[in-house]
Amino acid sequence: MLNIKRAIVLVWQSASGWTVIHVILTTIQSILPLALLYIIKLIVDNIAISLKIADKTQIFDHILFLLFNAGLVMLLINFNAVISELASTTLSERVTDHLQVILFKKAIEIDLESYESPLHQDILERAKWEAPHRPSRMLNNLTSAIASSISLLAIAGLLISLHWGLLGVLLFASIPTMAIRIRQSKVLYKWHRHQTEVERKANYYGHLLLGNHPAKEIRLFNLGNLFIERFYNIRQQLFQQKLAITKRQASTRLLAQGCTGIAILATYGFIIHQTIYGKFQLGDLVLYSQTFQRGQGALKDLISNLAGLHENNLFLADLFEFLALKPNLIESAHPxxxxxxxxxxxxxxxxxxxxxxxxxxxxxxxxxxxxxxxxxxxxxxxxxxxxxxxxxxxxxxxxxxxxxxxxxxxxxxxxxxxxxxxIGVIFQDYTRYQLTVADNIWLGNIDLPLTSEKFTQAARQSGADAVIQSLPQGYETLLGTWFKGGEELSGGQWQKIALARAFLRDAQLVVLDEPTSAMDAKAEAEVFEKFRDLMRDRxxxxxxxxxxxxxxxxxxxxxxxxxxxxxxxxxxxxxxxxxxxxxxxxxxxxxx
The missing domain is CATH 3.40.50.300 (P-loop containing nucleotide triphosphate hydrolases)
Incomplete structure (x- = not known):
């Protein structure tokens, strides 16, 4: 229940207005079909009466009035369905974006060491899987369960008026299905959790095959088919395991649904029997049979949503497990x-x-x-x-x-x-940002305005200025090959851009980790010739x-x-x- 409460809080924080609209529309959607069903019952009853009297004009006028009301209710149902879909889609998008931001903030908060731990990598991977959709799914499950409960209450009243046993049959027939769904959710969750590292390994081969950095070696060493084979073998292993679980679950569900079907057929037989022997009117037959059918549907939806709540609650624990990670580096309370x-x-x-x-x-x-x-x-x-x-x-x-x-x-x-x-740092494995030249340098000191003259000064100090002048749009040139119009640089040219990023930072200490490893001897000599001047008071x-x-x-x-x-x-x-x-x-x- 704690995870359900936390998920609802996350959804509310994402889009409180759309959450209210979604809940209201879902509730209305559960009531309108029952109103339509009752109007249809009245129409059938009036038709049955008209067969017994000579003057059918008044009855026909009343039936037309009922048909008009049925049309209005159907129009409202369709209108409500369209608006509900809009609200649900919008809410889902807002929740997904909000949770991605929360996930990103947590990712930059935890220690660097967490990214070097397989255990933490598994936690992060599961969080990435579940964060985008589980909370919104949980809200949908909850609102749909409430809507189904409202429908069931109205249906229960009608069925009890007929015979209390009908409600008992309806509820009793649902127990096996409910128990099976909850048990299957637990089995599936445990399997997913156990297979996280295997999934990560398959994704790693996918990254190698699709990434631009490994592309050269994959072609030079003819590794493509090997990696595809390994990826496929892992996915086959996962497929076979999941297929075995699905088969077991399907056979169990089939047995439970068979028992439920027998109970439901017996109930329909009872309703038909009561109508044939004159205890129900024709409209009552329509009303009660349709009510029982809708009761089935509402109960099925309720079970599905409650099982979904349970399943999402299990999987959402992975997101909260990631959000609960604490950094080892504790900030001073009074720095x-x-x-x-x-x-x-x-x-x-x-x-x-x-x-x-x-x-x-x-x-x-x-x-x-x-x-x-x-x-x-x-x-x-x-x-x-x-x-x-x-x-x-x-x-x-x-x-x-x-x-x-x-x-x-x-x-x-x-x-x-x-x-x-x-501290201004350039590591040996510095990042090549697929952004403009100006952005690549500015990221070294984002407190500066993008129009600062310190950009060109840092570029001259690192030797990047000559490279930038040769680019089509100068500082506004997009670097890298990920996006349209990007210009790729040599390793040494990228390194000069990274050096400019380090020099732009107004830092007391400059740390250079293999700062010229990709430069030729001439470029390296030029950097170090003026190195002492660059450092000055640093x-x-x-x-x-x-x-x-x-x-x-x-x-x-x-x-x-x-x-x-x-x-x-x-x-x-x-x-x-x-x-x-x-x-x-x-x-x-x-x-x-």
């Missing part, structure tokens, strides 16, 4: 402002970190400082923990042990929004495998398997003849 400008700088104190699904420590007892205006370089092999340190600094993850401070204040005491505003954290670019750094930290093993200037580390010197000399020999 402090990040010092601006920093006086002492940033310090990692004995920082350790372990991913949720791994027993291995990704970061081990790291001590590292970044002074105001200082350029720091992180060097190490792939998987050594360099990017993880950046994510900890940006509060995308929370440290397992130790602390990270700015001017001696723990990061946890700052608002994450304020903290991230002070601090910088540079991650790169190209050791020729880190010589300019004030200090270099060498990280190996999550630990800082060396630190110092380029000259100091070369003199040490340790890990850094070995890596540098190895790279240098490759260029000779």
């Amino acid at each position: 402090k402002l990040v010092p601006r400008p920093m006086q002492q700088g940033i310090e990692f104190k004995n920082v350790s970190f372990r991913y949720q699904n791994s027993p291995r420590q990704a970061i081990k007892q790291v001590n590292l400082t970044i002074a105001p205006g200082e350029i720091i370089a992180l060097v190490g092999e792939n998987g050594s923990g360099k990017t993880t340190l950046v994510k900890l600094l940006c509060c995308l993850y929370d440290v397992t042990q130790g602390s990270i401070t700015i001017d001696g204040i723990n990061l946890r005491q700052f608002s994450t929004t304020d903290l991230r505003r002070q 601090s910088a954290l540079l991650i790169t495998h190209r050791l020729s670019t880190v010589k300019m750094a004030d200090r270099i930290y060498v990280i190996h398997q999550g630990e800082i093993v060396e630190n110092g200037t380029h000259d100091q580390l070369m003199a040490l003849q340790g890990t850094y010197a070995h890596l540098f000399e190895t790279q240098a020999r490759n260029y000779q």
Whole structure:
């Protein structure tokens, strides 16, 4: 019942006016057919009377009046049906859009780590399936159940006036169907929940086959038919399992409906018997047989809607399970402002970190400082923990042990929004937004107006300006190939756009994770030639495998398997003849 209440609240928040209209129209729609049925009963009774009298004029006039009223009721039924469909469709769209927004807000609220957990991925996937339609379905079930109940109350009164046993037969015949529907809902829900990861795997192959990024390798390595076969095999496995469940459910329902049919036929026999032996008039036969038939329909609808409520209640639990996820990073109740400008700088104190699904420590007892205006370089092999340190600094993850401070204040005491505003980051796997050039850069600092001159300044600093000038509409050129008229860029050109996005941010710290990996040597040299000028009063954290670019750094930290093993200037580390010197000399020999 709690989920039903929460679903109704969500629907009400989505479109309260349309919800009221929908409920009223559904209720009216349940009453009008009964009024029409009663008018038809009166028409039949008058026809039966007319057969027994000579002067039929008055009776015929009365029948015409009843026909006119029947026509009005039919017109109202049709008009109400059209308006009900409009209200239902509109309400469903509003609810879907509202819930998608709620889902998106929750998705950006939870920790980055949740996206790296298979368990949380299953929860998110189920929420995506159920959010768009379950609450509106639940409201439809509820309003239809209320409408069916109203119809049943009126029908019950008529049937009791005939014989109380008819109502008993009608209700008793529905019990097996009701029990079966509820049990089948539970079976289906458990199966869907159990198969979430398998469904995700099938969807993953679909993503590979339809996505533009995997398209090159799929063709070069001839992977298409392999992935199609794997997708089909998974879908076949799911199909066979669901077919087996459906067959069992169908046979059970068939048995229950057979028993119900026998009881209903016996009831019709009783009504016909009473009419033949003169206890009912012809109009009563029409009225009671139609009433019983409509009672069947109303009870069937009621059972269907109650079972639907139960089923939607089960599946809606998946949405609320996702909405109940809590971030591990708890915002301070009274956050402090990040010092601006920093006086002492940033310090990692004995920082350790372990991913949720791994027993291995990704970061081990790291001590590292970044002074105001200082350029720091992180060097190490792939998987050594360099990017993880950046994510900890940006509060995308929370440290397992130790602390990270700015001017001696723990990061946890700052608002994450304020903290991230002070950090401009470009990750190695930066996003290529299928938007205009201006949007791609502006997303680095959405507080600026789109007409700001800082756009061109950031583009010049990153080397993107020359690329932009060559595009058909300059800054208004649509990038990427997803939408009509988009221009695709090379990897190096995209990287310059991403760098401009990082430089646009008015941040005290700029973090560049492999910022020139897709650039040629000339473009890379141009960026780093003016790097110190670009930083000016900013601090910088540079991650790169190209050791020729880190010589300019004030200090270099060498990280190996999550630990800082060396630190110092380029000259100091070369003199040490340790890990850094070995890596540098190895790279240098490759260029000779």
